[in-house]
Amino acid sequence: MGKKLFVLIAAALQLAATACGSTSPVAQPSASSLDCSISKLNLQTAGQLTVATDSPAYDPWFSNNTPSNGKGYESAVAYAIATQLGFSASQLKWVVEPFDSSYAPGPKKFDFDINEISVTPEREQVVSFSKSYFDVNQAVVSLKSNPIVNAHSPTDLANYKYGDQVGTTGLAYIQSQIKPTKTPRVYNTLDDAVSALKTKQIDAIVIDTPTAQYMASQQVPNGTVVGQFPPAGEHMGLLFAKDNLLVACVNQAIDKLNSAGTFKNLQTQYLSDYISIPVIQP
Amino acid sequence: MVPASTDRPQRGSRLLGGGRGVVASTTSTVLVIGLLAFLVLLAPGSAEVRHTFFSLGDMRRALVGDPEHGIFSVSGALVLNIEMFLVAEVLILALALAIAVIRQLHAAALLPIRLLAVIYTDFFRGVPLILVIYAIGFGLPALNLDVISTQEPVVYGVAALVLSYAAYVSEVYRAGIDSVHPSQAAAARSLGLTEWQALRFVVIPQALRRVVPPLLNDFISLQKDTALVAVLGVIEANRAAGIYSSTVFNYSGYTVAALLFLVLTVPLARFTDYLVARDRRKRHGEVAA
Numbered sequence: 001m002g003k004k005l006f007v008l009i010a011a012a013l014q015l016a017a018t019a020c021g022s023t024s025p026v027a028q029p030s031a032s033s034l035d036c037s038i039s040k041l042n043l044q045t046a047g048q049l050t051v052a053t054d055s056p057a058y059d060p061w062f063s064n065n066t067p068s069n070g071k072g073y074e075s076a077v078a079y080a081i082a083t084q085l086g087f088s089a090s091q092l093k094w095v096v097e098p099f100d101s102s103y104a105p106g107p108k109k110f111d112f113d114i115n116e117i118s119v120t121p122e123r124e125q126v127v128s129f130s131k132s133y134f135d136v137n138q139a140v141v142s143l144k145s146n147p148i149v150n151a152h153s154p155t156d157l158a159n160y161k162y163g164d165q166v167g168t169t170g171l172a173y174i175q176s177q178i179k180p181t182k183t184p185r186v187y188n189t190l191d192d193a194v195s196a197l198k199t200k201q202i203d204a205i206v207i208d209t210p211t212a213q214y215m216a217s218q219q220v221p222n223g224t225v226v227g228q229f230p231p232a233g234e235h236m237g238l239l240f241a242k243d244n245l246l247v248a249c250v251n252q253a254i255d256k257l258n259s260a261g262t263f264k265n266l267q268t269q270y271l272s273d274y275i276s277i278p279v280i281q282p
Numbered sequence: 283m284v285p286a287s288t289d290r291p292q293r294g295s296r297l298l299g300g301g302r303g304v305v306a307s308t309t310s311t312v313l314v315i316g317l318l319a320f321l322v323l324l325a326p327g328s329a330e331v332r333h334t335f336f337s338l339g340d341m342r343r344a345l346v347g348d349p350e351h352g353i354f355s356v357s358g359a360l361v362l363n364i365e366m367f368l369v370a371e372v373l374i375l376a377l378a379l380a381i382a383v384i385r386q387l388h389a390a391a392l393l394p395i396r397l398l399a400v401i402y403t404d405f406f407r408g409v410p411l412i413l414v415i416y417a418i419g420f421g422l423p424a425l426n427l428d429v430i431s432t433q434e435p436v437v438y439g440v441a442a443l444v445l446s447y448a449a450y451v452s453e454v455y456r457a458g459i460d461s462v463h464p465s466q467a468a469a470a471r472s473l474g475l476t477e478w479q480a481l482r483f484v485v486i487p488q489a490l491r492r493v494v495p496p497l498l499n500d501f502i503s504l505q506k507d508t509a510l511v512a513v514l515g516v517i518e519a520n521r522a523a524g525i526y527s528s529t530v531f532n533y534s535g536y537t538v539a540a541l542l543f544l545v546l547t548v549p550l551a552r553f554t555d556y557l558v559a560r561d562r563r564k565r566h567g568e569v570a571a
Contacts, residue, residue: 167528175352185515
């Protein structure tokens, strides 16, 4: 009995080892062989570009929580890329993908996800990102009545109570650059963080400048952007399944849009307010 | 019917089936576990899943934390879960007993307060715990009152846990009180004790002994539900794991949190089993005598 079992287990282990070893690396296309006509693209659904974002979709990245209206910076960028690739507006289909599941293992239900996701080397081990469609600065949002509005030298900044949404690079910035003496509060959504700011449970939120600008002007009564931190090389990229062949064609489209000045124009149109915000040091 | 107390094998061999059952139970266990392992190991996405959930390097980093990169230690954060659990447990036991006793009193003048107790248990058993946490944790600070609106989120979280769990636990107490035979109370009354004294010295002591296992069951559940307080911004074990996952795009931090919760709850679960078994032995003893 014991021997039979042993043989069975040994066979199972061997089989498992073979199965694991059989995963072959995905071939990378060479630049010369890049064919980006729609029929050749690696798509979820042939003839259709499936783009994901979270719900609710926040301003100024989207408008009215309706990604399909083409308004808001990320919505406009998605349509610009689709057009550049040769799709018509009606061939772009939006799906909802919560941030937390966008990097889950297994097949993706989108071609790419556009959701203010910052590119980091650790994240790039799990998913693939496109080139930058927006370079990110972090900014501080608070209430006009909070002392942080006047006292925000690097030493002052360490003494406030911060709050943020889980997984934001703003939270990582708080921990690695501001190094506060009090543990920050970390919420499920930005809305919860805003609610905590309104009820004075926290002193400030650190978030990318356009979102900060929107919060201070639209979501928080008597809110203000205290300042933005200098650029730290952070940028947002479209999120793809790891090694998706589509990335090369999308990057090509991004390059073309960049040289045509499209991103700059869209930033002026949707994100112009943030340029005037003063720069402060962490 | 054969009295169960005459042929009662030890717990260990009962689990295996006893005698010839040992072979059958071992074989079936190996088969079932082997099949499950096959399923996980041979699935097309196996390597990916094992990396995403069981990467040892990520598990270690999530366990000890990495403050320089904004990563909180999951084990350090677990201390907060344990603190919340311990404080909440004491408050729940007291509040729930008070409610159960109120529902048990029969004086006509106490109707309004009995009614309140019924409404309380119905309400808090019916509303999802997470909504109670949200309502208290975001609602009370918004009131802008002096003491009530300026507490730490942990305090609001524990308050919500106490309100919700006291409703369940009061029902457990009530079942225990109801299980004490009415003749006990009647006998106490005939000795000259008041209704309250009969409840306090005769009924409740017997009831409490009987409800210890179901109470412990509720507390195993409470240990896990402390994780829900994270929605108020508190960095407890589950939230620390969530921060890790979304920072590096790897869920192994959640696996660490799950393992730590198991370390907390499994001993309590086994202790509950032990108490149930002891209680059963005792009662069979009583019947035999």
